[in-house]
Every structure is written in C-alpha cells, then in structure tokens.
C-alpha cells in the first residue's frame with residue numbers, strides 16, 4: 001500500500017526549483033515528492049515552519065573501525081554528554097564522536113537527512129555497514145579507500161589496466177561502497193609497516209612500485225568515471241595541513257585534467273607560505289581554479305573553534321598532529337590497504353594558524369561562484385562537530401555575526417592576520 005502525505009501551510013524553500021519562501025503544499029508518495037495526492041492522504045500542518053530539502057553531509061566520519069577507536073580513546077568527553085533513553089529513542093553518548101544512535105538523532109534534529117562516511121578500508125566495510133545499519137533516521141553511505149592499496153598498486157605497476165578497473169569495480173561492489181576514496185595517495189603506503197617514509201611530491205616514486213601519487217590519482221579518477229559511479233573519485237590531497245600545500249592541490253587538480261573529481265576538505269589544502277614554514281591564505285587562487293573548472297567539486301572542511309577529533313586515513317598526518325599537540329593518540333595500519341591516525345584536538349581562536357584556518361574556510365565559501373560545487377562540511381569531527389553547522393551557516397549568512405566573532409585581529413605572536421582576501425570576507 002502506498003504511503004502518502006500532504007504537508008500544508010509551510011513556507012517552502014527549494015533552491016533547485018527556484019522556490020523561495022512560498023507558502024504551498026508539498027505532497028509525498030512512497031518517499032518521493034509528487035504533484036498531488038488524494039484527499040485521504042495524511043496531512044501535516046506546518047504553519048509557521050520552514051519546509052526544505054534535508055541537508056546532505058557529503059563528508060563526515062561517523063561509522064567504522066577508526067570511529068570506534070576514537071570513541072574508545074576519549075571516554076572522558078562522552079561521560080558528560082549522555083543521550084538518555086526516551087519513549088521514542090534509544091540511549092547513547094555524544095562528544096565529538098557520538099555513538100551510532102546519537103549520531104542519527106542529532107543529524108535529524110539539524111534537518112539533515114543524509115550523511116556519508118568518508119573513509120573506510122575494504123577490510124573495515126562490514127564493521128562500517130553494521131554501524132550505519134545501527135544509525136537511525138538518516139540515509140547514509142560510505143566511500144572505500146583505494147589510494148594506498150598495495151594490490152591495486154601492483155596491477156598498475158604491471159600495466160594490467162583492465163584488471164585494475166575490474167578490481168576497483170569488484171571492491172566497490174563487494175564492500176557496498178558509494179565511490180572510491182583517495183587519501184594522501186602514496187603517503188600512507190610509504191608510511192605503513194613502520195617504514196614511516198614521507199611522500200611530499202606528486203612525482204616522487206612510491207617505494208618499489210615505480211608509481212607516483214600522480215599515477216594513482218589519474219588511474220582512480222579515470223576508473224571512477226569509466227565505472228559511472230554516482231559520485232566521482234573523492235580525493236584528500238597530499239600534504240594536508242602543511243604551509244605551501246596549495247601548490248600540491250593545484251598540481252593534483254591539473255593532473256585530473258577534464259575528468260570529474262571531488263577535492264575534499266579543501267580548506268586544509270589551501271595554504272601558502274614557504275613549504276613547511278609559516279602559513280598564509282591561498283583561498284583566492286584555489287577558489288578561482290574551482291570556479292573555472294566545472295568538472296571539479298569540493299567541500300570546505302571548515303574549522304570551528306573548540307573541541308575536535310583528528311581522525312584520518314592519513315596516518316602520517318595523525319603522527320604529525322600528535323607531535324604538535326602532545327595529546328594521546330592512536331595510529332594503525334590496515335593490511336595492504338590503508339592506515340589511520342586519531343588525535344584529540346582543540347582549535348583556539350587566539351592561535352595564529354587556527355584563526356587563519358577559520359578565515360580560509362570562510363573565504364572559500366564566500367569566494368565560490370557555485371555553491372553546488374563548494375559544499376558545506378567541517379570534515380566532522382576533524383574541523384569540528386557537525387553540531388556546529390547552524391553556527392557555521394549563520395557565519396556565512398550574517399556579516400555582523402561574522403565580525404563579532406572573537407577572532408583577534410592578531411595571532412598569538414601579535415602579528416596581524418593577513419588573509420588573502422580578508423577584504424572580501426569582511427565586505428561580503
């Protein structure tokens with residue numbers, strides 16, 4: 001039997017169909033919006049409320065083995081944030097890495113209806129599917145890690161292109177993933193097994209494979225396109241967080257050529273300054289490139305001040321964050337496939353780099369000419385919790401609020417923050 005619904009009297013916002021605040025009915029049949037439903041359909045009176053499409057979190061970390069490790073690592077932050085059982089909901093815990101039930105309820109409370117777990121090694125897929133199954137209310141999916149997979153590297157090295165494509169297709173299908181994910185291609189492979197080698201150049205050879213990060217990016221981007229996956233290859237570029245890394249990001253985007261690809265948490269990859277030296281903003285350059293290349297999309301990975309958890313398949317970065325913070329940490333390898341690093345983290349408004357990261361994220365949003373291709377994210381919980389999204393949206397929509405924000409005009413060394421387009425951020 002069909003399930004039908006008529007939502008009446010709500011103020012409807014639907015940017016895809018140019019509806020902006022019109023009071024009108026919305027009809028739903030079997031989970032899809034339709035023109036009309038019969039009078040006997042269930043009615044919901046939404047008078048005084050906004051009716052809009054559910055939010056989609058295109059990149060977050062909510063399920064799977066590394067998420068579970070992060071929960072275990074930080075019992076202290078969950079102890080004081082308990083979601084009690086009610087008549088309609090099950091109990092759970094919050095903090096920066098909530099339990100499965102709490103994750104679903106809290107996304108739903110924000111008006112989000114979909115969240116994509118962004119980094120799962122093939123061997124972790126079953127665990128992830130179990131946790132996603134356990135996450136209520138919202139729709140969800142995940143991206144499977146392939147950028148540091150020794151078996152795929154071997155096929156590429158031996159020029160077995162067709163078998164490479166078939167292996168990627170098999171892994172996507174067998175793991176039930178939505179698309180392929182690349183994290184620091186080459187970097188985690190060189191780091192695995194206690195070798196702890198760094199790959200910083202896209203043309204540097206990865207161990208004994210005779211491959212470079214550029215080869216890996218091109219092969220996986222083209223394969224994702226050829227397989228017609230619903231979302232293109234999702235790329236976490238090399239050199240995350242390092243001053244001067246915007247050059248690596250630009251080179252990656254150039255290597256992609258005219259193919260479709262998504263560059264994730266691009267804020268963390270938009271830094272100028274001498275390589276490994278003092279950070280500066282290169283948001284205008286990165287924005288201009290994305291604006292002029294409609295084959296590319298990105299999400300921002302906005303930093304929000306307060307508690308976060310660094311949680312990444314970029315094991316080398318996990319080690320670097322541990323060294324910066326001195327906090328407790330976990331690093332792990334996944335056999336043949338990937339690695340991960342987890343470090344509790346706090347972003348502080350008076351720290352130069354943190355304040356700069358905050359400003360660069362806002363610049364990237366505000367400089368984008370196509371908001372469908374520069375998507376909102378905090379890379380939850382890396383830049384901050386998804387619970388900060390309402391505050392972030394207000395920061396983008398309300399100039400006065402933005403100007404009141406307690407970022408000092410100076411860094412901890414008393415120096416003025418010189419963002420690449422601070423005038424734009426202030427004037428927008």
Ligand SMILES: [Zn+2]
Pocket residue numbers: 059060061118119265379382
């Ligand atoms: Zn991420």
